[in-house]
Amino acid sequence: MLGPNILGTGKDLHVEIVQGAGAFVCGEETAMISSIEGKRGMARNKPPYPAAHGFHGHPTCVNNVETFANVPLILANGVDWFRGVGTPSNAGTKIFSLSGKVRNTGLVEVPMGITLNELLHDIGGGAPAGSVIKAAQTGGPSGGCIPADRMSTPVDYETLRKLGGMMGSGGLVVTDSGTCMVNFAKFFLGFTQHESCGKCIPCREGTKRMLEILERITDGKGKREDMDELRHLAAVISRTSACGLGQAAPQPVVSTLRYFEHEYISHIVDTRCMAGVCRSLLTYHILPNCRSCGLCARKCPVPCISGSKGEIYVIDNDRCIKCGECNRVCPFGAVART
Amino acid sequence: MSDVNLTINGIPVRVPTGSTLLQAAESISIRIPTLCYDKQLTVSGACRMCVVEVAGPAGSTRLEPACSYPVQEGMVVRTNTRELRDARRTIIELILANHPRACQTCIRNQRCDLQSACREYSIDKIRYEGEKRHHAIDTSSVAITRHPDYCILCGKCVKVCKEVQGVYALDFVRRGFSTTVLPPFDRDLAETVCVLCGQCLLKCPVAAIRDKSYLNKVEAALEDPNKIVTVQVAPSVRVTIGELFGLPPGVSLTRKLPTALRRIGFDYVFDTDFGADMAVMEEGHELIGRLQAGGPFPLITSCSPGWVKFMEHFYPEFIPNMSSAKSPQQIVGALTKTFFAERNRIDHKKLFNVSIMPCSAKKFEIQRPEHRLDDGTREVDAVLTTREFGDLLKLHEVDVPTLPDSEFDPILGDSTGAGLMFGVTGGMMEASLRTVASVLDPTSHPRLEYSALRGTGGIKRGSVLVGDRELKLAAAHGLANARKVLDSIKAGEEIHFLEVMACPGGCIGGGGQPLPTDEDSRRRRIEAMYAEDRGLPIRQSHKNPAIMTVYKEFLGEPNGEKAHHLLHTKYSARSPRGF
Ligand code: SF4
Ligand code: SF4
Ligand code: SF4
Ligand code: SF4
Ligand code: SF4
Numbered sequence: 001m002l003g004p005n006i007l008g009t010g011k012d013l014h015v016e017i018v019q020g021a022g023a024f025v026c027g028e029e030t031a032m033i034s035s036i037e038g039k040r041g042m043a044r045n046k047p048p049y050p051a052a053h054g055f056h057g058h059p060t061c062v063n064n065v066e067t068f069a070n071v072p073l074i075l076a077n078g079v080d081w082f083r084g085v086g087t088p089s090n091a092g093t094k095i096f097s098l099s100g101k102v103r104n105t106g107l108v109e110v111p112m113g114i115t116l117n118e119l120l121h122d123i124g125g126g127a128p129a130g131s132v133i134k135a136a137q138t139g140g141p142s143g144g145c146i147p148a149d150r151m152s153t154p155v156d157y158e159t160l161r162k163l164g165g166m167m168g169s170g171g172l173v174v175t176d177s178g179t180c181m182v183n184f185a186k187f188f189l190g191f192t193q194h195e196s197c198g199k200c201i202p203c204r205e206g207t208k209r210m211l212e213i214l215e216r217i218t219d220g221k222g223k224r225e226d227m228d229e230l231r232h233l234a235a236v237i238s239r240t241s242a243c244g245l246g247q248a249a250p251q252p253v254v255s256t257l258r259y260f261e262h263e264y265i266s267h268i269v270d271t272r273c274m275a276g277v278c279r280s281l282l283t284y285h286i287l288p289n290c291r292s293c294g295l296c297a298r299k300c301p302v303p304c305i306s307g308s309k310g311e312i313y314v315i316d317n318d319r320c321i322k323c324g325e326c327n328r329v330c331p332f333g334a335v336a337r338t
Numbered sequence: 339m340s341d342v343n344l345t346i347n348g349i350p351v352r353v354p355t356g357s358t359l360l361q362a363a364e365s366i367s368i369r370i371p372t373l374c375y376d377k378q379l380t381v382s383g384a385c386r387m388c389v390v391e392v393a394g395p396a397g398s399t400r401l402e403p404a405c406s407y408p409v410q411e412g413m414v415v416r417t418n419t420r421e422l423r424d425a426r427r428t429i430i431e432l433i434l435a436n437h438p439r440a441c442q443t444c445i446r447n448q449r450c451d452l453q454s455a456c457r458e459y460s461i462d463k464i465r466y467e468g469e470k471r472h473h474a475i476d477t478s479s480v481a482i483t484r485h486p487d488y489c490i491l492c493g494k495c496v497k498v499c500k501e502v503q504g505v506y507a508l509d510f511v512r513r514g515f516s517t518t519v520l521p522p523f524d525r526d527l528a529e530t531v532c533v534l535c536g537q538c539l540l541k542c543p544v545a546a547i548r549d550k551s552y553l554n555k556v557e558a559a560l561e562d563p564n565k566i567v568t569v570q571v572a573p574s575v576r577v578t579i580g581e582l583f584g585l586p587p588g589v590s591l592t593r594k595l596p597t598a599l600r601r602i603g604f605d606y607v608f609d610t611d612f613g614a615d616m617a618v619m620e621e622g623h624e625l626i627g628r629l630q631a632g633g634p635f636p637l638i639t640s641c642s643p644g645w646v647k648f649m650e651h652f653y654p655e656f657i658p659n660m661s662s663a664k665s666p667q668q669i670v671g672a673l674t675k676t677f678f679a680e681r682n683r684i685d686h687k688k689l690f691n692v693s694i695m696p697c698s699a700k701k702f703e704i705q706r707p708e709h710r711l712d713d714g715t716r717e718v719d720a721v722l723t724t725r726e727f728g729d730l731l732k733l734h735e736v737d738v739p740t741l742p743d744s745e746f747d748p749i750l751g752d753s754t755g756a757g758l759m760f761g762v763t764g765g766m767m768e769a770s771l772r773t774v775a776s777v778l779d780p781t782s783h784p785r786l787e788y789s790a791l792r793g794t795g796g797i798k799r800g801s802v803l804v805g806d807r808e809l810k811l812a813a814a815h816g817l818a819n820a821r822k823v824l825d826s827i828k829a830g831e832e833i834h835f836l837e838v839m840a841c842p843g844g845c846i847g848g849g850g851q852p853l854p855t856d857e858d859s860r861r862r863r864i865e866a867m868y869a870e871d872r873g874l875p876i877r878q879s880h881k882n883p884a885i886m887t888v889y890k891e892f893l894g895e896p897n898g899e900k901a902h903h904l905l906h907t908k909y910s911a912r913s914p915r916g917f
Contacts, residue, residue, distance in 0.1 A: 199493075208469070209468055240401055
């Protein structure tokens with residue numbers, strides 16, 4: 001099917017593979033087309049859609065590699081074969097890239113309609129020892145987070161969307177009890193903000209302000225109104241942005257606000273990060289079971305731990321940079337983090 | 339083309355297929371706010387201010403940008419819901435979070451689209467505070483300064499430079515919050531192919547692109563008792579200066595200008611139109627010479643300094659085709675410091691020549707090394723754009739529209755309708771033909787108007803019979819159009835005489851003109867120029883008695899040795915040659 005004069009039809013099919021320069025937004029179809037045309041990877045208005053007016057103005061079919069890879073198999077084995085797996089509305093299989101807090105990570109191909117529980121526990125092997133799965137982010141950096149108690153629902157396009165996630169790229173990032181969901185949302189929003197093509201004001205400027213609010217919250221300087229402001233900005237950004245990147249970018253924040261609002265509240269009201277992730281909200285102090293070995297004081301990079309033989313060592317919290325080294329090195333578990 | 343029916347805010351509307359929602363709304367007097375939309379440019383949909391609500395299936399709605407979204411049969415659209423007002427307000431607040439907010443000390447105070455948007459949406463507080471994007475100011479160019487901190491990234495400068503001017507001196511760089519509009523490789527603008535046309539400044543909705551102002555230099559000269567300060571006013575300024583005093587575009591204030599300029603303290607008030615008449619003589623005789631010698635064709639006009647720099651960068655192979663005649667500005671400047679100085683026994687070193695120009699590239703032209711007298715003196719010492727002239731008038735408390743009339747000073751202030759025509763696209767060529775046809779065939783009835791060269795089409799083509807010879811003519815304005823014509827000539831098209839003006843519409847649309855300079859104001863300014871030409875007693879340059887005086891007393895023959903020495907120039911290829 002490749003090359004000149006396919007099956008004697010006089011039609012040619014040539015494949016040329018173009019390597020992108022690494023911009024995330026070039027996963028958006030029109031930005032990708034601009035990029036292949038040699039222009040800056042910026043999304044264009046739709047309509048006209050690429051199917052009508054795409055690469056150099058010609059009708060263009062844009063699909064993921066995974067979709068194209070299915071085509072020869074469907075041609076060879078037939079539609080019924082393809083529909084034999086999956087569900088009636090979501091036929092076939094889907095490849096997920098399983099990562100984060102599961103024992104088995106990597107690419108897995110599963111039938112559509114499998115539940116997240118099956119995916120994460122039966123295939124992923126569940127959370128590492130000593131922790132429990134908290135949530136899974138589906139669909140890539142701008143996907144929403146689905147909490148553990150919703151994971152018995154089947155994985156298909158509609159269900160994921162309803163839950164606030166998405167199929168997207170098939171990314172699946174698993175978080176566990178040691179993950180701070182506010183920090184998690186901040187991380188991914190930081191990524192999409194950085195990768196916005198910079199065209200739309202809401203996407204370019206709005207995600208930046210959301211990010212700053214999240215930084216404030218994880219710094220212990222959040223205000224209660226911040227949660228409303230995040231919801232407001234998220235709504236404006238996803239409703240008014242031109243392309244999928246901007247429209248989806250707030251989703252990690254929106255979904256964590258929906259399912260993990262209590263974590264936001266504890267950062268803001270109690271200035272506590274329950275997962276112990278947000279550095280500014282942590283304090284280290286040395287417990288009475290300190291054997292005054294002095295190891296922490298020697299390892300502290302600042303250094304801000306003082307003490308001498310026979311007494312309990314003390315951390316100067318004004319100077320502590322919350323690196324956690326003392327907590328890690330203490331052979332007696334005498335350095336507590338709260 | 340068939341029509342489409344839709345409903346906007348409950349009002350049924352019928353518009354041609356292919357219309358945008360913005361056009362449909364406009365047709366029923368709904369004005370949707372925009373910041374990045376511009377009729378002259380391709381649509382980018384960047385600011386999202388124009389989003390409107392489109393009804394979808396099952397009561398759902400989605401927001402789409404009205405500037406680019408095409409109408410569809412049966413569409414139900416709302417343009418002013420609570421959500422939309424709120425979204426627009428948020429967009430403005432997001433811009434403000436990343437903006438210097440220095441209105442009182444800002445050159446665009448009271449003529450700023452961002453400011454107007456704030457007013458319209460009753461922005462009464464700063465909602466978001468945080469990091470601001472910062473990039474150094476670029477003052478390298480002699481005409482234009484760039485202030486990226488004020489930029490709202492609407493992209494209009496990028497697009498006008500690409501699409502209208504074909505120069506490609508600006509583009510977006512970096513991603514996300516760091517996105518910035520810059521010249522290639524963050525070079526200084528002066529080191530790029532920028533031709534200083536100022537079209538980007540006209541498009542900029544805020545103060546991110548500004549005039550490099552020479553007002554201080556002019557004020558200092560006016561106050562210097564040892565200086566004799568002369569001024570010349572370009573043709574198109576007379577029909578645009580009124581806009582800075584609240585008049586609609588296209589009101590001519592020609593005879594008010596000498597009064598105004600004398601009140602400010604200029605010692606002599608000359609007219610660039612005189613220089614244009616002189617340019618007709620010199621360039622016209624070049625054309626006649628080439629007709630006799632059989633080429634090289636086309637002869638290409640050289641009055642527009644933005645065009646000249648463009649040609650030197652991108653099409654230096656056309657240097658032999660360029661008319662070597664200086665621009666009217668430089669002709670008046672050169673003659674002021676020679677002919678006028680000698681005649682009035684003034685030491686030319688005491689003269690300070692100011693010109694008031696519709697053009698930012700004129701600031702570049704005056705400092706070209708070719709435009710100096712033998713002793714190194716500059717022919718013109720300072721250029722003020724129309725806008726800066728307006729500022730100067732206001733500083734000097736001169737209310738131009740109500741002033742009494744007066745005349746320009748004699749000889750270098752005496753001009754004809756032909757000189758005036760230099761201010762509009764096609765006009766320079768019309769003016770030349772008025773003279774060339776008469777010189778080649780003195781018995782013919784002089785033809786004064788060439789309709790093929792009029793109007794706002796980007797490239798106008800025509801032909802004219804001069805004597806027994808058919809001359810093929812073309813006039814292009816906007817440098818992207820110049821590219822098209824030059825490429826077509828390279829591909830074999832025969833043109834004998836080509837006029838190029840860098841700015842759309844010619845000088846009436848120049849980068850130094852009042853804001854807004856848009857389709858409507860350009861059209862009205864052009865009409866005013868044509869009307870003024872029609873009303874003038876002399877409309878052919880060679881019939882200007884002052885021109886005859888200068889040749890007789892000072893220069894000798896058109897294209898003669900002295901004329902060549904003083905009134906002609908040279909061009910040289912520039913790198914980079916572009917992209
Ligand atoms: S939504 Fe963001 S990434 Fe998409 S076009 Fe707009 S600015 Fe670019
Ligand atoms: S957390 Fe780091 S900086 Fe703070 S006391 Fe421990 S070792 Fe020192
Ligand atoms: S650009 Fe406009 S909004 Fe910004 S400071 Fe200047 S006048 Fe004010
Ligand atoms: S002055 Fe003209 S050439 Fe220079 S950047 Fe602006 S639009 Fe482009
Ligand atoms: S410099 Fe002005 S015209 Fe250019 S993108 Fe910025 S705001 Fe728009």
